[in-house]
Amino acid sequence: MASNFIYNAIDEDLKEGKYTEGVHTRFPPEPNGYLHIGHAKSICLNFGIARDYNGMCNLRFDDTNPTKEDVEYVDSIQEDVKWLGFTWKDRKFYASDYFEKLYGYAIKLIEAGKAYVDDLTAEQIREYRGTLTEPGKESPWRNRSVEENLDLFTRMKNGEFADGEKVLRAKIDMASPNITMRDPVIYRIAHIKHHRTGDAWCIYPMYDFAHPLSDAIEGITHSICTLEFEEHRPLYDWLLENLGFDKNTRPRQIEFARLNITKMVMSKRKLRQLVEGGYVSGWDDPRMPTISGLRRRGYTAAAIRDFCDRIGVAKANSLVDVAMLEHCVREDLNAHAQRLMAVLDPIKVIITNYPEDKMEMMACENLPTGDDKHYMPFSREIYIEREDFMEDAPKKFFRLKPEGEVRLKNAYIIKCEEVIKDENGNIVELHCTYDPDSKSGGKTAGRKIKGTIHWVNAKTALDAQVRLYDYLLKDEEGAVNGDFIASLNPDSLVVLNNCKVEPSAKWAAPGTKFQFLRQGYFCVDKDSTMDNLVFNRVVGLRDTWAKVAKK
Incomplete structure (x- = not known):
């Protein structure tokens, strides 16, 4: 079994007699884009914990923002998790499964005087929130009566108000040193069709509200999140405590460092920008760090799992050299990729x-x-x-x-x-x-x-197109602190159209990996046919990380 601070925390909980029903984790992606390799680390961690403790792991789609979500993303996420080698069996859920329950929890908070309907605009809420050094200012509508809040919230649900006209906020502490706790918005109005519930709802819970309560509804014991959610943990615990969930059985949030890799774009927002701007051919473009892109390029699930295992789990953010990932890919392909002359x-x-x-x-x-x-x-x-x-x-x-x-x-x-x-x-x-x-x-x-x-024989050699891929970023510093698009590598794709390969490649199915002798590792692309062979270069033969690792 792995040994890290998360496993140590779980061991401590079990030793103290908590979670007697067993360890239960979840992988909770938002279906607003394709998963990238950072998500692979979370998948391996959550499903790995369930495996190591003979527990369970749910796949749950946190689909609370219909403005950015799509069934295409739901399908791609399921494919990625399966491809990585994990299964959720019959434990696939959606936050939208709980919309009625979540609405009921919001009503309970209102009845307890711990939530109120606010008329401030989004801009005004930001202004009232204060800064890291100055406390926030209470909304003029913060002290509405329970009866008025219940009436307004019901009317929000019934569609009587326009988008942005009103929100529901938790009533916590506008002077809290943690800005997240300064009366966070927990429901907003959005007159938009949801990919599962259709037009049944025009109010939707915020992620910070839906996430802990979905965990609790499903009986999750340990909510494993990336480090940016650390400041959200007090709100996570506040909601569960104020809605009466027992401390010994309610979920415990634990944060770990997210995965950052040199040469790779690890922001879903920026990845979406690449796709929608036409800078790549799609979410599965082999230059993309999406799981589907890496799969199409020729990376193997075993290599990605090995990489996630090697980098381990840390409490502080750090940057992993992409050469380590490529080393894991080479090791796997060296053992399994058939040799071929090209x-x-x-x-x-x-x-x-x-x-x-x-x-x-x-x-x-x-x-x-x-x-x-x-x-x-x-x-x-x-x-x-x-x-x-x-x-x-x-x-x-x-x-x-x-x-x-x-x-x-x-x-x-x-x-x-x-x-x-x-x-x-x-x-x-x-x-x-x-x-x-x-x-x-x-x-x-x-x-x-x-x-x-x-060499290849001239009479029998097959014509092939070979696509040589380089890193998307030519300037990582510029991508972080400057114009992201201007930092893209114009030579990230070079297409060779007059290549020759030995005839045994003719019947290779898309996804088949080869080592082209003296050239590197290549994968048959999904565009390839028997009459029009197309290969993607997975990774070169030279392994710089192997030399570093031996020192």
Whole structure:
């Protein structure tokens, strides 16, 4: 079982005899956008606690703001949680399930003289709230009678007032040092259709009101929240206490540091801005840090769970190097991604002494461990990477050069005899010879050649589009303190349209991962078809974090 301050707090509660029915957590997303990798940490934590304590974890949609919510987001959230490997079984709930109960709780607060209907505008409420150094000022309508408040709140519910005309506020303390406790708004008017309840309601509870009460209704024992909700905890506890929930069984809120990763946009508001502004192709664009974007790019659920486990749970906000996440992805893909030959910038090589009508099959490894292999054709004409040839090569260039030799992976040693150029002096073709005895098992197979390069057979290679992704942000500091859009990387996507891959890739389904030898890890995109192959680069081969971790 994990050991951190949250687990220690749960152990302490159980030791004191609280929550005798067992540990019960929840993952409570608002369905106003797609989940990002920060939410993955919360998913792993909440479902992990339930697993480790043989308890339960609910999936609950806190759908209290119909102006920003959509069924599309509900569906995507469920898909993401399942993909990460967790299940809520029959415990899927919505805050909207409790609208009638929440309304009843609001009535109880009014009857107890602890809530009132206020006529101040949103701007006036902000002005009356005060500052960190100055107390707030009471609303002129703060001392309405219980009867008048009940009447006005009922009329709010019945749709007699316009949006923003009135709100319901908790009556707490306008001089509290915690601004959250200065008579927070708990209900507002919104004449808008809800994605589940339709037009049944025109008043909606605020998140800070609905969240603790939904937890209590569901029997949640530990409400695990990110650190920005720490100042909201007094309100969480105030509501539960003033509505009569027993201290030994009511939920306990515990905060942990949210996940921040270098090079990544971790704000749902900014992610929405990217989507709605057309800066990316959608919520699942492989450059996005959304779970659906990472999934489409080729990140695996196992790698993300591993990453969340490695970074642990902290009390203070910090910044995690994206190289650590990429390291987890590489580790998983290295063990599971089939090896494949692909040439991203091809140049043709004609092996002049190889028989024109001959073709043979070369055995290629599928994975670095085990004996499983696949076969790829080899013949007189092949493609190699343009960067694997240099006409005026320096001394330590160990790939192909005029009069130089190089070994073709899983095949023969070839020697460059002639460079063919077009009328503009561009290299278009290389003429080489091969050593027929240099293949595995041949007389000269053991001949030492310093360079080994990959290749594909020209006659059977498949055309493919390869999408190379870089980080969305070119300037993280600018994104935080300046113009977010101006800080975007204009080269975050480079599309290569003339790539060649070995024929075994033709039948790979979208989502299939490969290691392109010497290139990196790639994933078949959802746009790919058998006649139009499309690959996303998941991550390169170079692993900087592995070196850091060993120190």
